[in-house]
Every structure is written in structure tokens, then in C-alpha cells.
Amino acid sequence: xxxxxxxxxxxxxxxxxxxxxxxxxxxxxxxxxxxxxxxxxxxxxxxxxxxxxxxxxxxxxxxxxxxxxxxxxxxxxxxxxxxxxxxxxxxxxxxxxxxxxxxxxxxxxxxxxxxxxxxxxxxxxxxxxxxxxxxxxxxxxxxxxxxxxxxxxxxxxxxxxxxxxxxxxxxxxxxxxxxxxxxxxxxxxxxxxxxxxxxxxxxxxxxxxxxxxxxxxxxxxxxxxxxxxxxxxxxxxxxxxxxxxxxxxxxxxxxxxxxxxxxxxxxxxxxxxxxxxxxxxxxxxxxxxxxxxxxxxxxxxxxxxxxxxxxxxxxxxxxxxxxxxxxxxxxxxxxxxxxxxxx
Numbered sequence: 001x002x003x004x005x006x007x008x009x010x011x012x013x014x015x016x017x018x019x020x021x022x023x024x025x026x027x028x029x030x031x032x033x034x035x036x037x038x039x040x041x042x043x044x045x046x047x048x049x050x051x052x053x054x055x056x057x058x059x060x061x062x063x064x065x066x067x068x069x070x071x072x073x074x075x076x077x078x079x080x081x082x083x084x085x086x087x088x089x090x091x092x093x094x095x096x097x098x099x100x101x102x103x104x105x106x107x108x109x110x111x112x113x114x115x116x117x118x119x120x121x122x123x124x125x126x127x128x129x130x131x132x133x134x135x136x137x138x139x140x141x142x143x144x145x146x147x148x149x150x151x152x153x154x155x156x157x158x159x160x161x162x163x164x165x166x167x168x169x170x171x172x173x174x175x176x177x178x179x180x181x182x183x184x185x186x187x188x189x190x191x192x193x194x195x196x197x198x199x200x201x202x203x204x205x206x207x208x209x210x211x212x213x214x215x216x217x218x219x220x221x222x223x224x225x226x227x228x229x230x231x232x233x234x235x236x237x238x239x240x241x242x243x244x245x246x247x248x249x250x251x252x253x254x255x256x257x258x259x260x261x262x263x264x265x266x267x268x269x270x271x272x273x274x275x276x277x278x279x280x281x282x283x284x285x286x287x288x289x290x291x292x293x294x295x296x297x298x299x300x301x302x303x304x305x306x307x308x309x310x311x312x313x314x315x316x317x318x319x320x321x322x323x324x325x326x327x328x329x330x331x332x333x334x335x336x337x338x339x340x341x342x343x
Contacts, residue, residue, distance in 0.1 A: 057080070061169065069131055081121070081162070085115060094149050101128050149208075184211075240255065246304055289329070
């Protein structure tokens with residue numbers, strides 16, 4: 001209805017239809033504007049709520065000791081310092097050392113001047129790690145240490161390494177080892193779990209971490225001969241059998257079999273000091289090689305016995321086999337030892 005000259009006039013049908021369509025469109029437009037503005041404000045407030053702060057961290061290792069191959073662990077004493085601005089991080093309470101069996105804080109001091117927190121701690125840690133023993137005793141190991149904040153993930157903080165100066169005391173002596181390098185790294189550690197947080201869309205959490213890798217190499221010369229001298233003597237005892245007269249065939253068999261069991265015993269003694277391994281190590285290779293050559297010695301002795309029974313001369317045969325086996329044994333040992341020590 002509209003008014004013309006003061007008199008009310010009814011609206012045409014098409015005009016009524018137009019007004020009915022226009023009102024919902026205006027309502028939808030107003031609702032969309034309100035939703036967009038409120039969404040923008042929500043995202044802006046959320047972005048302001050989560051701030052990613054930087055934590056500068058450094059380390060100085062004073063000693064490494066009690067390296068236990070059987071238990072796969074070692075002890076380390078170190079100084080750790082952190083610089084950050086967010087007081088909520090509270091690294092005195094929230095410091096996490098993921099690979100540690102034990103962590104002892106013997107000293108801690110904190111300075112919060114000039115709006116920045118400086119935290120210095122002395123830690124004694126017993127770390128669990130995995131050893132690479134394929135080339136033992138010519139092995140090289142990576143001793144690893146890492147930290148995280150147990151309360152704040154990578155959305156809130158990121159570590160930056162303090163690389164100035166040395167990272168370990170070059171005067172400390174690690175008995176039987178020498179330090180090759182010390183590397184400082186930062187990154188993100190992924191946990192495929194939400195730790196019970198039901199607000200996460202999927203069980204996935206990322207924490208910023210600071211990692212240290214100290215590469216050490218064993219001084220293996222003395223240890224090698226200490227472990228394998230018994231094995232080589234056992235082989236030489238079996239080798240001497242070739243110089244025993246064929247009439248003493250029982251003595252030749254007895255010495256060879258005794259040497260066989262001596263090598264097996266030597267291997268079990270060395271294995272008792274090493275962690276379990278499914279790979280074939282240098283220790284397995286050298287002992288297996290020695291057992292094989294002693295077995296060849298026993299086989300040659302048995303063949304010499306058959307030659308004696310046939311009335312044939314065996315002295316020349318024994319000398320040829322003795323030199324061939326000795327030369328092949330020395331070459332095979334040298335090859336595997338050089339390969340292990342050079343890797």
C-alpha cells in the first residue's frame with residue numbers, strides 16, 4: 001500500500017514480491033558483515049594471545065665419565081645457561097632432558113635485570129644412548145644431550161644456540177677416548193600424541209629443542225691387543241701342529257681342538273662386556289675367521305693322517321699348507337682391521 005494525493009492506494013503484486021525478496025537479502029548481508037567482523041576480531045585476538053618467544057641457550061661440558069657399554073649409558077657434568085623474556089617459561093621447573101636417566105641440579109642462579117631473564121645451572125646427568133659397536137674397538141660414538149621446555153611447545157618458544165666460545169673443556173681427559181668435535185643444533189621434536197589435550201584436531205605436538213652432539217673416538221691400539229692376544233695365541237698353537245712329526249698325530253689333533261675352544265671362550269669374554277647386537281661386528285668377524293682357519297688346520301691334519309696310512313710323505317704337504325694358511329690368515333685379518341679403523 002502507498003499514498004497518492006493523501007489517499008491510500010494498494011501495491012501492485014510485482015511490487016509486493018520485490019519487497020519480500022529484498023528484506024531477506026538485507027538481513028543476510030547484515031549477518032555476513034557481523035560474522036566477518038567478529039571473525040576478524042577473534043583471529044586478531046588469538047594471534048595476539050599466542051606469541052613465539054626466543055630462548056638463547058648455551059652449554060659448557062666440564063667432564064664425561066662412567067661410559068658403560070653394557071648398560072648403554074654415560075655420565076656428563078655441564079653448565080647450562082638460558083636467556084629469555086617470558087617469565088612463564090620458568091626453566092628452573094620446566095626444564096626437560098628427554099634422554100636422561102637421572103638429572104641433578106647442583107647449582108642455579110637467576111638474574112632478571114633489564115627485562116631479560118638470565119638463568120645459569122650446573123647439571124649432572126646420567127644419559128641413556130645407543131652405541132655403534134660394529135667396528136669395536138675401533139669405534140666412534142656420538143654422545144647426545146638435548147633439552148626442551150615441558151610446558152610450552154614450539155608455538156610459544158624457539159631455541160637459538162649460543163655458539164660463542166668453546167663448548168667443552170679441552171683439558172678434561174676421557175680415559176681411552178679423544179674428542180673429535182662438538183656440535184650445537186636446534187630443531188623441533190615431533191610427538192605423535194596430544195598428551196590428553198582434547199582441543200587438538202589430531203594427536204600431534206611439536207616441541208622446540210636444543211641438541212648437543214659430542215663425537216668421540218676410541219684410542220684402540222692397546223685395547224685391541226688386550227682383547228685379541230688370547231685369540232691369536234690360540235691360532236698360533238693350532239698352527240704349530242704342522243711342525244709336529246706325523247707320528248704324533250694325536251698331539252696335533254689335541255692342540256687344534258684345544259685352540260678351538262680357547263677362541264670360543266675368548267669371544268664369550270669379550271661379548272660379556274658389550275651390549276646385545278643383531279649386526280655382525282668386527283669381534284664376530286675376527287673370531288669367526290680364526291675358528292675357520294683352525295678348522296682348516298684340523299682338516300689338513302686329518303688329510304695328513306690318511307696320507308700316512310697310505311705310506312706317502314706328508315712333510316712337504318704340511319709345510320705348503322702351513323704357509324698358505326698363515327699368509328691367508330694374516331691378509332684377512334689386516335683387511336678387516338684396516339677397514340674398521342678407517343671408517
